[in-house]
Amino acid sequence: PSYFAALGLPMEEVFVATLQRRGLTGADAPILIQCFEVGALQRLRARLAAPLLQLVAASGGPFDRPDLSYAAMTTPEGLAGIARYADWIGADTALIEPTPGAPTALIAEAHAAGLRVAAWTFRAENAFLPEADRIGDDPAAHGRARERLARFAVYGLDAAFMDQPALGR
Template sequence: MVGKTIATTSRPIIIAHRGASGWRPEHTLAGYELAIDLGADFIEPDLVSTQDGVLIARHENEISGTTDVADRPEFANRKTAKIIDGETVTGWFAEDFTISEIKTLRAKERLPFRSQSFNGLFSVPTLPEIIDLAKRKSGETGRTIGIYPETKHPTYFDSIGLSLEEPLIEILHNNGYNKADDPVFIQSFETTNLQQLDRLTDLPLIQLLSNTGKPYDLAVAGDPRTYQDLISPAELAKIAAYADGIGPDKRAIVPVDEHGRLLSPTSLIIDAHAVGLLVHPYTFRNEAQFLAPDYHNNPEAEYEQFFHLGVDGLFTDFTDTAVRVLQRIRGRG
């Protein structure tokens, strides 16, 4: 709600992007638990809905990239093509399965250059299971472990009668998460559903911002604004009317040239802070293919740069690296 903007934190928070996804298959309880053990402050479940309205953690509603569904003959006839956010996608979709069917599937590593040794070991978690894990680990570690759920494709899910917002808020509120200072951030790449959520809860909201394209809800509405438009000072002030922070692509803060080399930082952090918005950029990864050559294959150099620029937190696939750099910086005083 307007006026519920929270103060910047005393130190940047470390958000485990889809769990410890550099070390375990993404969106698994094992991955989330490892991230917590490595020092994460928040674990991030991306949420989609099953056919029977259960919120589960998958990065996309097309689930063949992250589960063994394509290898399961009993589900071969579920393969189909759908238009998701204006793009044709072919595969198997969470909304075509009941939760009992989803629970028979096993997670697999999505990226071929990461370890495949954990494929087939872990099930697909529900949001309540993730909350239970965060609460249990908070008790075990003596640290408050937050959750940072993202609503995926909310306009699409609304269109098929499986709205994400109401069940999300019901689950969070029933678990005692209902105040502006509770350890929860709700995020979305769309704008309309965040404005709806702003009317449903006092929990902090984060407007995600891609470096390309536009929010799908704006495209549907014929609104010409793009994500690039939304990072202007005037648009950031509008975002601050319903959200508490932004989650920009890190290249909106430190751009690169056509050769991938770093350019001077933009004013985005300063502009966002000027209207009371937190800044949590994404996504920090250790592999050389994700690093600008200026970092000389040293991912710690990238973290250092962004921490010194004043981010309020960041999304990382490698919690241990982020924590190590932050501890070193804070050790300097």
């Protein structure tokens, strides 16, 4: 949002107006509004009850908050802060499982803060899987993505972003 606003193309007013026209502003709206920036979600929370998701990456921080890192946002204190304006976090899979079979406490800590957790992005191709989940050497071949997703489900994951949605069935 900051990028487009700087170009003179602010999107929040048009976005909110569109949601209002479609009746998608309530807490039960079948949508999930996501953003890497903090300010946009805070402003949306003031206007909408629709579910909001704070995206967090394994490195860096929100563009609109150079004083804040995603690492700080994923501590118990940071998650409590996110819970004041969002309902979910959308975490890079590396924040949840840096090594196959060895999860972090992120999901439990987010749940304790009252947040649901989605992870991004599950892909079947070897090129996008940790080495332990690859099958063969072909980067385009499919590895053990289903098994990886099953591990994340055991960790308590609430939802997943994925390129091959049939894997999530």
